[in-house]
Amino acid sequence: MDLSTVIRFYIEKMLKDVKGMKVLLLDSETTRIVSTVYSQSEILEQEVYLVEKLDADPGEQLLHLKAVCFLRPTRENVARLRKELRSPRYGDYHLFFTNRIEDLRLQDLAEVDLRETVFQVQEFFGDFAVLDPHHFAVPILQNHVTLQPFTWDYGRSTDAVTRMTEGLASLMLSLRRRFAVRYQKGSEMCEKLAQSLHHLTTSEERELFDFGKRGGEVAPIVLLLDRKEDPVTPLLLQWTYQAMVHELIGISTNRVDLTHVPGVKKDFQEIVLSARQDDFYRKHMYANFGDIGAAVKDLVDEFQKQSTSSRNINTIEDMQNFVENFSEFSAAQRNTGKHVTLMSELSRLVDARTLMQVSSVEQEVCCSTGNLMGHYEAVRDLINSPHITDDDRMRLVMLFALRYERDGQTQLTDLLQRLQDFGLPRQQLGLVRTLLGHAGADKRMGDLFSNRSFSSRFATMAKHSLRGVENVYTQHTPLLVNTLEALIRGRLKDTDFPYIDKTQNGASPAKVPKLIVVFIVGGTTYEEARALAELNAQGERNEGWSAGIRILLGGTGVLNSKSFQQDLMAFMALN
Structure with missing residues (x-):
């Protein structure tokens, strides 16, 4: 069961059923919904001449185009459609809503459709982003x-x-x-x-x-x-490809913004990470950092082989083969450059922020059997290091506070004082108390650190001591x-x-x-x-x-x- 096939089915049905040249009208949320499962080139293949937002400034009339509207059935969107239908910019309108639409809102649309430009109204249940x-x-x-x-x-x-x-x-x-x-x-x-x-x-x-x-x-x-x-899982550093990119750089609707990266080429200032469109990413999105580095090297080596073979053009047949395969060669070049750029930035951040050392302490605090003083000393020594960032200091102290909320108040007070001495503002330090107030032990039901019962403590020991740890940076479950x-x-x-x-x-x-x-x-x-x-x-x-x-x-x-x-x-x- 692949959720992306559900949304793709709806989009394909909309665009294929409406024949001829058309414009795709979206709102802010359906733009996200479409962009996560459909590439721009795939949309263009469906005779889509324009993709526009419903709330964009009205442009010139294009009555030769049909408007395919994929919208959430909200009050705001109905109001925008009413405005659109009073003075239509397109020849006819095909309305597809992502969910149930109230009869009263349909009546509102019918009242202003005096030119009878609305040809159909359907409900397609795709009100979520895949x-x-x-x-x-x-x-x-x-x-x-x-x-x-x-x-x-x-x-x-x-x-x-x-x-x-x-x-x-x-x-x-x-x-x-x-x-x-x-x-x-x-x-x-x-x-x-x-x-x-x-x-x-x-x-x-x-x-x-x-x-x-x-x-x-x-x-x-x-x-x-x-x-x-x-509250622990969102605070931990990540070491698998997809999660690591989101933690250190950020992913928004399958897009990664690298405009802030020093020296990044213009072509890679924004890149798309989609398992559907990128075979390399699909195969390695859950691989750990070390394996990704090796996989990217193999990707570069393979591209170099293709590049070398493309230079050996001696005959008309060689020229023909090169032209036929040029689009694939260009795609391979861009894909290789994309992942090399990403790995270079991830490696730079890991080194600059000494993240391996930070992650080792995080995992030890969250996953090993209780060792209050040992964990306190490890966190204290690390936050005193001039090489880690204030954000990493905060995360370490927040994780320590969650783990030792009841027994470690003295140590937590000392750690917070050290953060204040480093110049962290009092408001930011207040995050620790806010976290405990809203996601502390008395607000939770589960055994977050597997330390409430003998059986759970034994299970933790078996997992992390008796059988060993495959990767010290990914112990957390x-x-x-x-x-x-x-x-x-x-x-x-x-x-x-x-x-x-x-x-x-x-x-x-x-x-x-x-x-x-x-x-x-x-x-x-x-x-x-x-x-x-x-x-x-x-x-x-x-x-x-x-x-x-x-x-x-x-x-x-x-x-x-x-x-x-x-x-x-x-x-x-x-x-």
Whole structure:
């Protein structure tokens, strides 16, 4: 099950069904949705003459073009369409909405379509952005700015719940499956979202979601989790290709901005990282840093061979072969240059910020058995180093604070004082207390550091001591993996993760759903996406506890340590 094929199907159907030259009209969110699964060249192949935003300044009339509108059915978009239809710029309009559209809004459009330029209206359920085949996002936007999860309780939670409900409902409708909903108890946002989904699918739009059961198949599950349950994963440095690029540089809708990189060539100031369009990236996106370096070297060597052979042009036949293969040669040249540029920048940042040393201490604090004084001394010595950045100092102290929230207050006070002596502003230091106040031990249910019980402590020792550690920089396993294992093995307690439909509580743990959608309110990470990709691969091979099961991961965006701290800072500004 590849989510990108769902969105691509909708786009292809829109563009192929409307024959002739056309313009594709999008809004800010559908621009993201389309750009993550479709390249510009692929769109042009469908006789698309222009791609424009619906809210762009109106240009000249192009009545010979047909307008294919792929839009979210929002009040704002309907208002913009009304304005467009009063004075049409294009010959006819074909309206495709990403979700259900209210009858009243359709009536509003019909009232202004006096020239009868609207030829069709359809609902295509693609109200989410696909990041990877198993990974999607439902971003919470206001005025084109992503709302921060910690600020949703301040008069915006209703809008956030509505948007998340719409995104998850469209996923259900696109997969034509009716899901059971479980949510994390103690999370107000998860409970509100579960109630909203339940109301929509069982009352408001019951007939729309009545797909029936497939031959006695166990109903797939939507599991709603709160980011506050695991604040560690977004704070850790990453060492696999995709996650590392996002942590150190940033990825936005499959695009990486390198304009700030010293000496970067113009052609590589913005690059696209898409598993669909880039074979090298698809093969190595989950590989670790050392393996990526070796793979990029092999990529360069292979390109040099192609380059050398292309110079041996002695006959007409050689010329013909070169011309025929020139586009492939150019694509290989650009792709090689792209990954060399990325690896060069990653290597520069690793060296400049001594990130291997930083990561080693992070992993030790989060993953090894309790050693308060040893971890305190390691963090203290490292934050005193002049070679690491203030951001890295903050992350180290925040991770220490989460690990030793109850026993290490004296040491934490000393570490915060040292940060203040380094010149970090008091407001930034306040992030530590804010983090503990909203994602501390008393706000979480799970055993984040596997240190609450004898059995969990023994499991940690077995994992990291008895069997050894394959890579000291990637010891950490996201809490999400443990939660999913408990769900699949029938050990996830109904008291902690109840069904929103109370009649399903106590369902037989022997009946395991073949499809699970995990949705994290507050955002996912690429480390979690990689972990689930590995579980899906095991499921396809019918191995391990995830055998035969497909898991999809979604959230309100993709976090790195910088954006996670910005979320906290936004919350602090409201207090």
